[in-house]
Amino acid sequence: MLKLSIFSIVSLILIILIMCVIKRFEKNERRLDLYFIISAILTVLIHYSGLIVKFRNGDYFIEDNLFLPVYPCNVMMWVNLALCFLIIKKGKAFRIFATFSMYVGTVCGIIGLCFNTNFLAYPHFSDYSVLKGLLSHVTLIFSSLYIGLFGYIKIDTIKNLTALLIGACILILCSVVSNQILILMGRDTVNGMFLRPNAEYPFASFYTISLVGLALYFAFTTIYEALRYKEDAWFRKIGKKEENERDFN
Numbered sequence: 001m002l003k004l005s006i007f008s009i010v011s012l013i014l015i016i017l018i019m020c021v022i023k024r025f026e027k028n029e030r031r032l033d034l035y036f037i038i039s040a041i042l043t044v045l046i047h048y049s050g051l052i053v054k055f056r057n058g059d060y061f062i063e064d065n066l067f068l069p070v071y072p073c074n075v076m077m078w079v080n081l082a083l084c085f086l087i088i089k090k091g092k093a094f095r096i097f098a099t100f101s102m103y104v105g106t107v108c109g110i111i112g113l114c115f116n117t118n119f120l121a122y123p124h125f126s127d128y129s130v131l132k133g134l135l136s137h138v139t140l141i142f143s144s145l146y147i148g149l150f151g152y153i154k155i156d157t158i159k160n161l162t163a164l165l166i167g168a169c170i171l172i173l174c175s176v177v178s179n180q181i182l183i184l185m186g187r188d189t190v191n192g193m194f195l196r197p198n199a200e201y202p203f204a205s206f207y208t209i210s211l212v213g214l215a216l217y218f219a220f221t222t223i224y225e226a227l228r229y230k231e232d233a234w235f236r237k238i239g240k241k242e243e244n245e246r247d248f249n
Helices: 002-025 029-056 072-086 092-114 117-121 128-149 160-184 206-228 234-248
Strands: none
Touching: 002 092, 002 117, 002 128, 029 072, 029 128, 072 092, 072 128, 072 160, 092 128, 092 160, 117 128, 160 206, 206 234
């Protein structure tokens, strides 16, 4: 666990440092878009690079998460790749998926990096299948966090809920469809989204995790709006609206 903690902390520090350098010296919008595109594509390439090693070693079995979005991080990887095609026009679809990526992709990436089960089971950086899993989470964090720190979306506690709801539906749909495909293939299903309670942690389900996440989301975004937007924070707007309605009546 110590090695994983050190790797995770160093990786997160490097992500922040790289972003600070980009923020300081890069002002061209197209090149800023390009940095996101590179990191999103790099995540996919690293994720699949392990196949080269496997095939060279004569292992031709392909894990479920290499052809199906069975885990949240798999979903977020493909969401970021889709954003590469939407980032030029930055329309409504881009804003929805970018918002989903910024919140969920960043959190999933950090959890997948700091509590990487593959590394904890075999804590050796010399195993490329383990190392590439860590590196792909690092680039996933960079991609999703980049969306928020470079102003591609605006933190709006109430409006952003729509994107999060759509994102939750996408996660559920990916899990259900993936498991149906695995059943047809004769493979065991994967409870990657925790739609079923975990045997070891019965309270850890998609729904309880979502409720806790929603509570934390409201807490952090409300504090952010109070500090950044001040009188335009969502709860103050609601207060002003109710006050105006009382005055009107």
